Amino acid sequence: MESDWLQRLPAGRQNLYDTGEMICRPGMAHNRIFMLNSGSARICLSAEHRELTLGCLKPGSIYVTHTRAWVESLEPTSITSWPIEQLTLLIVEAPEIAITAMREIGKMLQQATTLIEDLAFRSVESRLARYLLLEESTQQCQTIQLTGQTELLASLLGTSRQTLSTLLNRMIRDGLVARPDRQHLILLDTQRLQQLASVS
Template sequence: MKFAEINLLAELEKPEFKELRTALNERKFVATEMIADPFSAADDEITKPDASASGCVFIVKEGRLRVFLSAEGKEFTLSILEPGDIYTCHTGTFVQALTPGLLLTTSIPVFHAYMRDIPQVSKVMVRILGNMLKSSFGIIDGLVFGDASTRLTDFLLSIAKDEGGKQVARLGMTGEQLAQHIGSTRQTASTLLNDMVRSGILIRVKRGVFEIVDRTRLEELKK
């Protein structure tokens, strides 16, 4: 469920982004660390001493983070950020680290300046924002109209990658994190995965890794 299919790390290696690269600060994080909390925005320390009350922009260089909303004791995952993804701390969402990793950060005013002065930055950001908007509508549709099975199916299809001619889905998260991601209980998430394995749709390669052996049937679960 990546927000954008554009890898900004690759874009930053281009000569026209040299000045922007120098404005980015590296910031390490550990697993389960809260990167952004809308209820404590005033205490944002992610880019200090460069952070301002308006927050910051960050690019994931290493690791994985979860973007989610929280209401009435429930958490709703919007996206998993991976290397090359970009996000900002002033969106009103929570961002929590799933694994240890590294961010490239800068303040929003600084980033806005580069968007204004370097046309290539603006073009890339427009493409990224377009992908984010498209993805967000799909996520909202799933949360409103879909059930846990549909959300799990969407997640498996979104993370599946070709590995030696096989479609492999590496969850990259604990059972509890997966349950949070699809808005269900841990038991429900486990039961759904087990049902897919028993029905021959998936093969459990090892813990947290599944081969999709019948993609057509998996996609039919969304209907």
């Protein structure tokens, strides 16, 4: 749906990135809007020795470079980008684009709000439970596929590798979830997970 209007833009610049390369970093020279064609990337904030992943970009996702966040490719990734001024011009010509774009930004704001709520009010365990339930409903299957390893998930939940590992293994011991193999998790006791997710 979004790609629909992006295709009407004049031809953009193509770029390829290797695993781990930075697609953009804060304070980059030019303000561009880009769409991810293939591969995947994570949006993250970072400080001294910590990182927090705000979200992941998949093929079709749109993002802008002028943020205070970094974007790092997680696998070989290709993007198409345009200077932001072209978007402004196009909006004048085809206003319905603006509405779509605003909806996109709104979604991001929504996501940011959720994250703020989580960080401010909820324990790591609760955040983990919420994440699991959310993933279950996003991927239709009840066996959920983890992206990357512990480290990445930890930074997605805003915690340390160790804490996440401990918590996850406790959940397994308590029979809330099972892990058939490294990359997959099965939610066994949705009831109790929901309880964990809502309380504190």
